[in-house]
């Protein structure tokens with residue numbers, strides 16, 4: 001199969017694409033793969049490092065401000081989109097894909113639009129319960145739409161929709177490694193809490209976690225606190241300024257690049273409610289304390305989180321109510337109650353789709369075959 005994939009901007013769009021690619025490579029080692037992203041997005045760091053063919057086009061998102069500057073940005077966005085479609089057509093002509101898959105982020109708009117106009121079979125994957133702007137636009141043009149939350153179904157043309165789950169779930173659920181916390185200067189066989197604010201890190205979660213370090217230092221669980229690559233130096237500075245000394249119990253990292261190896265070793269998670277993170281948490285069956293980002297379209301992270309809370313799989317703290325004492329109280333309660341951890345873990349696991357990559361690959365393979373004469 002010749003598969004072209006496009007998705008970018010944040011990890012939540014990139015990792016599902018990579019999970020699909022990995023699953024395809026396992027089933028069809030001769031498959032040819034081309035990933036299209038932007039130079040500015042996180043994909044330009046993650047994808048080439050995997051040894052994949054990586055092509056870029058130049059695009060930008062729409063501004064939501066209705067002022068003059070917003071208008072100017074949006075005129076530029078449309079110009080770049082039209083140029084992006086031309087560039088995408090050229091890439092498609094060169095690569096000759098059997099099928100083109102989009103996993104969200106504005107870069108996929110031009111690539112999937114161009115492919116559909118060229119009559120190449122197309123599929124988009126929507127990770128969230130509330131449909132993103134790019135996928136909403138593309139839903140009119142593509143052949144098939146794979147979803148990971150049933151709630152998304154009614155927001156798309158019904159006849160195109162198929163539930164597959166999020167392929168990253170399978171990747172995390174299937175991993176077999178000999179990971180040891182000693183790589184992080186921590187110990188094995190000790191309850192471990194992972195704190196991370198999605199793929200980019202989150203300002204408020206970082207601030208509150210910094211303030212909680214002295215308390216975490218005294219607990220009998222250990223803490224891995226991931227700041228996000230761009231926010232690491234600020235966190236370090238804050239810690240120095242506040243004269244905080246992280247003890248042997250707390251480790252601070254900018255980013256974890258081997259999350260599928262790390263996550264299975266974690267007892268509980270504090271994090272945002274990005275859809276791909278939630279797919280991982282549920283596939284593994286881990287209890288979580290979710291702090292949805294209030295800065296995303298239609299508050300979709302709150303809806304993502306609510307679906308776990310409704311099943312007893314997670315607790316939610318709104319960002320507005322997040323303080324260090326509140327975080328410590330909720331974390332302590334969970335970490336000191338193994339029975340509750342187990343109940344939440346089981347509830348989470350019931351929601352997981354640990355074969356999502358195979359399900360998505362089956363749909364993609366059928367679509368690719370539909371192209372052959």
Ligand SMILES: CC(=O)N[C@H]1[C@@H](OP(=O)(O)OP(=O)(O)OC[C@H]2O[C@@H](n3ccc(=O)[nH]c3=O)[C@H](O)[C@@H]2O)O[C@H](CO)[C@@H](O)[C@@H]1O
Pocket residue numbers: 010011012013015104127128168196197198199200226254255256257258259272273274275276277278280293296300301
């Ligand atoms: C601010 C924003 O627009 N967020 C969106 C973005 O979130 P974001 O990019 O944060 O995505 P998610 O939380 O869904 O997924 C993060 C991914 O990055 C990985 N990871 C994270 C931290 C780290 O150190 N190492 C690492 O590998 C996680 O394991 C996961 O695979 O895409 C999601 C999926 O469409 C949406 O639901 C989110 O609302």
